[in-house]
Amino acid sequence: xxxxxxxxxxxxxxxxxxxxxxxxxxxxxxxxxxxxxxxxxxxxxxxxxxxxxxxxxxxxxxxxxxxxxxxxxxxxxxxxxxxxxxxxxxxxxxxxxxxxxxxxxxxxxxxxxxxxxxxxxxxxxxxxxxxxxxxxxxxxxxxxxxxxxxxxxxxxxxxxxxxxxxxxxxxxxxxxxxxxxxxxxxxxxxxxxxxxxxxxxxxxxxxxxxxxxxxxxxxxxxxxxxxxxxxxxxxxxxxxxxxxxxxxxxxxxxxxxxxxxxxxxxxxxxxxxxxxxxxxxxxxxx
Numbered sequence: 001x002x003x004x005x006x007x008x009x010x011x012x013x014x015x016x017x018x019x020x021x022x023x024x025x026x027x028x029x030x031x032x033x034x035x036x037x038x039x040x041x042x043x044x045x046x047x048x049x050x051x052x053x054x055x056x057x058x059x060x061x062x063x064x065x066x067x068x069x070x071x072x073x074x075x076x077x078x079x080x081x082x083x084x085x086x087x088x089x090x091x092x093x094x095x096x097x098x099x100x101x102x103x104x105x106x107x108x109x110x111x112x113x114x115x116x117x118x119x120x121x122x123x124x125x126x127x128x129x130x131x132x133x134x135x136x137x138x139x140x141x142x143x144x145x146x147x148x149x150x151x152x153x154x155x156x157x158x159x160x161x162x163x164x165x166x167x168x169x170x171x172x173x174x175x176x177x178x179x180x181x182x183x184x185x186x187x188x189x190x191x192x193x194x195x196x197x198x199x200x201x202x203x204x205x206x207x208x209x210x211x212x213x214x215x216x217x218x219x220x221x222x223x224x225x226x227x228x229x230x231x232x233x234x235x236x237x238x239x240x241x242x243x244x245x246x247x248x249x250x251x252x253x254x255x256x257x258x259x260x261x262x263x264x265x266x267x268x269x270x271x272x273x274x275x276x277x278x279x280x281x282x283x284x285x286x
Contacts, residue, residue, distance in 0.1 A: 031095040034102065035125040036109070037274075041116040042086045042267065043157050049080045057081070057117065061092065064112045068105075069096055078131045078275035079138055082227065084267030086158070089120070089139075089274030093131035135275040137202070139220040140229045143269045144237070146214040159214070160233075160269035166215060166240035171206040174236045174249040175217070178204040186255035187232050188225035199223050206236075218273075230264035238262045 046054035058075055065073035078091040106122040143159040150161035178201050185197040203220035238244045
């Protein structure tokens with residue numbers, strides 16, 4: 001009887017360890033720095049970051065990598081998405097034994113990951129590359145449904161089913177206020193131990209959806225605080241509904257807490273779009 005554990009074999013084939021063999025007792029092979037672009041439907045995930053008693057994106061990916069390599073593989077992602085948040089371009093870095101070339105690893109990951117996760121690309125990265133520390137910008141998208149059909153079970157899991165008209169002009173005005181470097185303490189959850197709350201936003205814009213069913217908010221910054229995008233969207237939508245004056249956003253950018261910030265937008269409409277890395281521009285995908 002063999003153990004249900006795969007280890008890397010020549011040419012990326014799968015081999016099984018005999019029962020009772022501890023993978024950690026095997027000699028450690030030289031490793032190569034690797035990155036992957038992953039997509040996932042966050043509907044049934046408790047976020048990206050590994051948790052001991054919940055299903056997460058990091059937990060699922062690391063379990064498959066351990067199954068393939070026979071050793072624990074620690075991954076680092078560009079953004080730590082919350083429960084229910086989706087990703088269409090999450091960058092993840094890790095190291096794998098040199099026998100695993102990007103092409104074979106891509107094939108294996110696609111075969112073994114659950115159906116709500118998919119690997120878009122695998123490539124070689126510079127030595128020591130870390131998807132979180134080395135990102136110079138991160139991009140999020142928020143999708144809003146303003147028509148009654150947004151409540152459809154085929155749309156509700158992937159957008160905010162607001163089912164209410166918004167004032168496009170006000171949305172665009174408040175988005176422009178976010179550009180540049182500001183203190184976003186009012187748009188972060190309480191209890192965060194941060195050296196500072198300043199973020200530099202170089203893209204913040206609302207646009208009408210091509211299907212005419214609502215709006216999309218695009219935002220890119222050098223860093224984001226925990227739940228920052230959802231708090232921003234929740235507050236801006238209240239402005240678009242006429243529940244708050246436009247100037248409220250400018251006032252909140254000077255606030256010292258989030259006491260006057262609107263509740264966060266629901267996670268279903270939020271997508272991690274991608275991150276930017278100057279070092280990866282020089283690497284050829286395999």
